Amino acid sequence: MKFSPKEIEEKWQKRWEEEKVFESKPDGRKKYYVLEMFPYPSGKIHMGHVRNYSIGDVIARFKRMAGYNVLHPMGWDAFGLPAENAAIKSGVHPREWTLSNIANMKEELKKLGFSYDWNREIATCQPDYYRWNQWIFLKMLEKGIAYRSKAPVNWCPSCQTVLANEQVDDEGRCWRCGTIVETREIDSWFLKITDYAEELLKDLELLKGHWPEPVITMQKNWIGKSVGAEVEFEVPEKGEKIRVFTTRPDTLFGVTYVVLAPEHPLTLKLAEGTPQEEEVKAFVEKMRRTEKRKRSTGELPKEGVFTGVYAVHPLTGERIPVYTANFVLMDYGTGAVMSVPAHDQRDFEFAKKYGLPVKEVITPEGEELKAEEMEEAYTQPGVLVNSGKFTGLKSEKAKEEITKELERLGKGRKSVQYRLRDWNISRQRYWGTPIPVIHCPKCGIVPVPEEELPVKLPENAPLTGEGRSPLARVPEFVNVKCPKCGGEAERDTDTMDTFFDSSWYFLRYCSPKEESLPFKPEEASYYMVVDQYIGGIEHAVLHLLYSRFFTKVLRDLGLFKEPEDGHQREFFKRGEPFQNLLTQGMVNKRWISVKNLLKALGLTEESTVGELIKALTGKEVKEEETIGSLMRKHHITVGDNAILLISTEEVRKFIEGAPEEVLKPYEEKFGEVSKMSKSKLNIVNPSEMVEKYGADATRLYVLFAAPPEAEFEWKTEGIEGAYRFLRRVFQFATENLESLKGEHSGELSKEGKELRRKTHQTLKKVGEELSERFKFNTAIAAIMELFNQITSFKPKTEGDRGALKEAVEKLIVMLYPFAPHTAEELWELTGHGELLTKTPWPEVDEEALKKEEVEIPVQVNGKVRAVISVPAGATEEDVREIALREPKVQKAVEGKEIVKFIYRPGRIVNLVVR
């Protein structure tokens, strides 16, 4: 029988849909919620998606067989800039663009045969989804979690929009378009995530062992908690106080100057009327023009000016100069620092540059430190010196004591700072959730009444990519009556950051059609917490932190009904949405740039096309055009994939075979491996793979190539291997249908027993991998091993035929989570009436695992010299005797004294000889 994946796949996808086997409703069974990060509908499924969803599908299908009520939903993160950019470029409405992309991608997902409950599909751009964004926002507004503030924000001049700090990369570029970000002051809506900083940090403890360690660390760093003290420095001649934050109150006596951020409100105020006023003004102005990124990365040399005034040290009463400098940032701590040059490297460098005093107040235990001899700051803890009554204390103790003293004097207090900033959710864009508030000249900010939700996006906003929000240019949207006073008022014309949409979508899946609340408390109580979440590491902070924040907020709003029992109760109580997280690695592909190809061939852009052809094929042709000129003609740059160059008509006509094949040897040797991306043209289109090899082979390969969390390099040969394996299994089963369908009983031969043992060993191994370790690559390897044993097995007895039948049957079942279509087909062909999808995962027969004889390696001085076979119940004495009888062992110990005999039952023998 011929193996035709296409037919098989269509057949079973249809059957599964007809029998509604992937639909889930709350029932008496234990639930299992497996979730993959929903995709942005960019147009096509890419390999990263395939990998993500294949991992999820293996888990979902296995858990279903293991008896769980599995919730496995899919939806679309459908708001966002690309749709709007497409509209600007080609005039197509963002809704149309998005919905047609969704339709296309859904088709692709269906062809891959993922076991989703499509009844629960959601798209965040639909009013019945985003109305709940608005509802949640209003609840947050009520609770004071959402607030309005004028704040310096990151403005991307290209996207014409405000970006969150998280959306600006470390080079100060927009995360989407790469344009350098500017700073602007804008009225915006913020969410007070900082109120939850402590809880978000503390609950990371609960996630340990369930989430990958790097993700936990990244979140921890992102929240960035520092414990220290706030200290006040008075400036008597101006009647002002400078508040600073420090993590080292123990170094307070070493303060020799104070520094304000240039943007600090006191900077200009203090300098007023001093001889330094003009200089300070010029400095502040200069800093305003300096890129924020450069300021905050430390790549600029330290620079500052004296403000002309002195502050008073809170404990010693000394007069110390006040400076303003570029290295102090307004948006961390209080925007001012106390400088302790002896014990802080930045302060040290600044002090040396401007000739400010260095005063040592901490020494390493048992050592002396001289300020004048220091070449860098001593930043470790130690023992206090020159610190009045605190001299002699250790740093830790001194921190406490000095803080207490400040509190007693009313000049300071204990303080905790976080790096985490509140989340700015306002976007001056069209394709997002309208913010449901009305600005009334009389009443101020008025929330849209709940019964008027959703505030729908108008269809006809002009999308030009310029100016502020497109919604501001739709009068019938903007102009409304104030719900409070009935007077003329205006709607807010901003839309929400799309991270808002994705911060709670996993809850909506629990009740996707609910009309009176974002989700039904009983349903969320049944399905939540997500048992297994799977997605890319790129969401380690943003999406995952926001989702944790939202879940905690929704819990505090009283939207959950706490479950009576269950292992996840603790996660539920703490508002943690995802119990286990798996971050899958990237799918990479080898490619070669024009630059590297030319280098490998020993050519330059000045070489002729003729020389290129000769180097590639050995053919002599007369083509005098230079490669550089050809590249300019086709807009190819040296960083582009060389495939572009080879595919130009001028080159293509001289080479035989596909351009990919011509380049392959050069890619192997001189190419590089990077993430599949459009710009590098190193993309493998999943749908083409499904077309050519089938969904099962594509999925099997992606899962077999590497463990899920590791990166892997896509190789065409690999998917061919997966295809061959499936075909061999299919062929073997269909060629042996008679014995696989029949009833067999009787005695087993030795080989028959071994086959049974292998079958149950594999079952045990695969079961463990699927439920605990998620190392799908080794699970598949084990299945392949079993298959290799099956094909070399020659049944001798009727009982043997039974063992063979059992082995193949179990193999089909084990194959199911990875290659479900092929497995279903074989299940049916081997005479099973019920869907394999509905078949329970088989039990391991512990009896079959037992061995009569065990193979034990025998080492002499740690080197393996022989392998002996001993009866399973052999005593240490028996084993010793068998080992010593072994000729190879005898040879190795000949003429030597056996000092020690080590036996680890069932594992190893080691003879120590001298």
Added chain:
RNA sequence: GCCCGGGUGGCGGAAUUGGCAGACGCACGGGACUUAAAAUCCCGGGGCCGCAAGGCCGUGCGGGUUCGAUUCCCGCCCCGGGCACCA
């Protein structure tokens, strides 16, 4: 600079508690089938020496603990990622 993760054949990777290093697959070599090729099937393989039996070496490098180390400890090198004038 700080914090994670990693380094094993030609390649992807395996070794679950310190116990036979290299499972499984890919690529490769040899053979069978074929007029031939492809496909398929069988066999082979870490390196060095050897006709072979066998021996020696081998998990980034150097040391240590142990009967025994890819695994544990100390010191270093390299690669990938995150954070970073954060007070």
